[in-house]
Amino acid sequence: MNGDSWPCALASGWHPLAHARELGARPLARTLMDVPVVLFRSGGQAVALVDRCPHRNVPLSCGQVRDGAIHCPYHGWAFDAGGRCVRVPGAEAVPDVAARALAVQECAGLVWVSLAPIPAAFPGLPPVLDEPTRDGFWWPLPASRARVLDAIENLLDPAHPHFLHPYLVRRPGARRAVRVRFTSDERGGEARYDEAEASLAWLPQLFEGRRTTVVGRYLAPSIAQLAFDSDAGSTLTLTVIFTPESQERTRPFAHFSTRRGLLPAWLKRWLLIAFHRPVLHQDRVMLARQAATIERFGEAAFSVGPMDLFGPLIWRLANGRASSAQQRELQFWL
Known part of the structure; x- marks a missing residue:
């Protein structure tokens, strides 16, 4: 590993790898x-196992699941839920070998896995993922080229929609003063944008009314x-859990909740x-360009601007650097 x-x-953390409904009679890679x-x-x-048969290193995901065990497609060796080999076709003896079992949990309709020996x-x-008084659904999305921490910041970044999502999210050339209250601690952060006037963009007008x-x-x-x-209260909540498949490939699990x-x-x-x-x-195209540029130069070289509220916090907490409680008030033009 x-x-x-x-x-x-x-x-050391937990990451969703699939929607619970995706797990059926076939193994899922x-x-x-x-x-x-x-x-x-x-x-x-x-059940989650490292996808490698310990016999001849063939992907177990190419095999079949029968009687609660996964059978390797090469020689038919069978491995139980704990990864232990329980059958070798054609032989009475069973070797003391195992595919590595991973910690797994089901929660909020997702299958979560941790690679850590001690997760x-x-x-x-967020409670909104399982709120019975609201309409909610998961939007299944494929992975795409993006570095995971950059993808997280992208969703929370207030500065790019005027340029990347004109008229859909923000109207270019029509900025308005917005009071911002930003708080953070060792668990994360929150930015509250108080908007005194109705939004001029299409999405807010259609789904939110008087924001x-x-x-x-x-x-x-x-x-x-x-x-x-x-x-009238909460109208729309978008929650995204970002799973890092590789250094430059991220799979988002997106949940919408509406009143x-x-x-x-x-x-x-x-x-x-x-x-x-x-x-x-639009976000995927830009994140892919960002990842390609960083790869071309061999490293990221980020500057921090006055509207970059979340980026530094995301990088610190993801790297296990404690963040003391902070509270700030600012004014942006959005």
Whole structure:
């Protein structure tokens, strides 16, 4: 395992690898921090093993799951939920070998895995992921080229939408004064943007009505959230959990939660995905360009500007550097 090359909070942490509904009769191949992982169910429970047969190093994910064990496609060796070899076809003896079993949990409709021998405590998840009084859904998304900490900052960054998402998220050339209250501690940070005037962009007008507040939240090490409030209360919350597949490839798990109203849940889901798809595409193109540039120069060389509220905090907490409680008030033009 190459956990030493990863920020310590990510290396020891828990990461979603699949939606729980994806685990069925077939093994599912995933990658976590450059380590191939195979997921399957045994006795109804989620199982995660390093995706390598210890016999001849063939991917177990290419095999089959039968009677709660995963069978290698090369010689048929079978491994149980703990990774232990339990059968060698054609022989009576079974060698004392095992595929490495990984810590796994199911929570909030996701299958979470940790590569650490002794994982960190399971993260406290936002309650909105399982709020029965609201309409919520997961938007399944593929992995794309992006460095995980940069992808987290991108979601929480207030400065780029005028340029990258004009008219969809922010209207270019029509900035307004916004009071910002930023708080942070060792668990993460929150930026509260108080907007005194209605937004001029398409997405806010369609889904939020008379917006009053936008809240950006970072929950260390890899959860980011945007919550939008109107005069009537919370209207839309977007929570994204970012899973690092490799140094330059990240898989987001995106959850939308909306206040119940006149629109049926299925229609809101269709509209939210339709309008966020171009925003996602624009972000992915820019994050891929960023990763390619950093690779070309051999390292990242970031400057910190006055609107970079979350970047330094994300980098510190992901690398296990304690952050004392802070509180600031600022004014931005958004």
